[in-house]
Amino acid sequence: MRCIICQQEVIRDVTWQTFLKPPERKKICNHCSHLLEPIYSPCCPSCHRPDQELTCKDCLQWFESHPGLLDRNVSVFKYNEFNKELVARWKYRGDYVLVEAFKEEIQKKWLSAGYQGRKVVQVPLSEQRLMERGFNQSDAIIKVLEEEPLAIFARTHGEKQSKRGKKDRMHALNPFTLQLSISEPVVIIDDIYTTGRTVRHMADLLKKQGCSSVSSFTIFR
Structure with missing residues (x-):
């Protein structure tokens, strides 16, 4: 093979x-x-930033500016140069089968994270972005996890997150709308945690509608 x-x-x-x-x-x-490069300890207990003994600076800023939105993020691999190329092949060049390269480690990390039993929320793409890529990366990860996706958000089309700098991402308007409220604890599934803005946009809407707990799970950090 x-x-x-x-x-x-x-x-x-x-x-x-x-x-x-x-x-x-x-x-x-x-x-x-x-x-x-799977992420092992030490890492930030709040966002899984690798090689971080205590809560990282970014998370401390989030706690101050947006307290109580996201319980924590758990990630599987470091977003190194090798993985950046893999993401480009997977998401933007249509090499869908590459998700199988992550499968074993994703499943192991999911089990160790203790998220079993929570509702699993899909991160939606705009219709245009979905047509460009041919698949939703959040759905692909949820399929690997053998969970049932909860599609309760819609997304407006906008500039790719990968083309935005950190400052622009942090101040971007919320592109999501919540179509169904849920009170049970949820886990948002996405491919990359960079600034944490995407999952917090979603967490903000969920919390405002009575969701008791929001966490996230991503392949890369």
């Missing part, structure tokens, strides 16, 4: 354990697996 990221042949490690009970076929090679 070839690695779905780099197309090099995947060489399986052979031990007595794997000889007696063959493992599931690996979808990525050891080299690419290493470059994905």
Whole structure:
């Protein structure tokens, strides 16, 4: 089998354990697996920023300016240069199968996050953006998690977040509208947590309509 990221042949490690009970076929090679860089401790307890012993500066600012909106974010991998290229291939060049490269680590992190039993909220795309990409990355992640998406938001079309600087993102108008209120705890699923503005736009609307708890889960931070 070839690695779905780099197309090099995947060489399986052979031990007595794997000889007696063959493992599931690996979808990525050891080299690419290493470059994905899963996030481990230490990390910010509020947003999962890697290599951060205590609550990071950005989260402290959020606590001061918008207290009580988002309980916490949990992310799987560092948003390094290798992963930026993967995101570009996945989201913007239509290489949908790449989500399989993240599957095992995503599922493991989801279980360890303790989010089971919460309603899982999809981050919508505008109709134009959905037509451009051919799929919604939030839905793709929710499918990997084997959860049922809750599509309760609509989104107006606007400039891509990736083209905005941090200051512009922080002061952007809320592009979402909440179409159905919910009181139960929810987890918003997205691909990347950068400034946290997107999930807090959504959390703000949810909290105003009586949602008891809002957290988020993303692949990259």
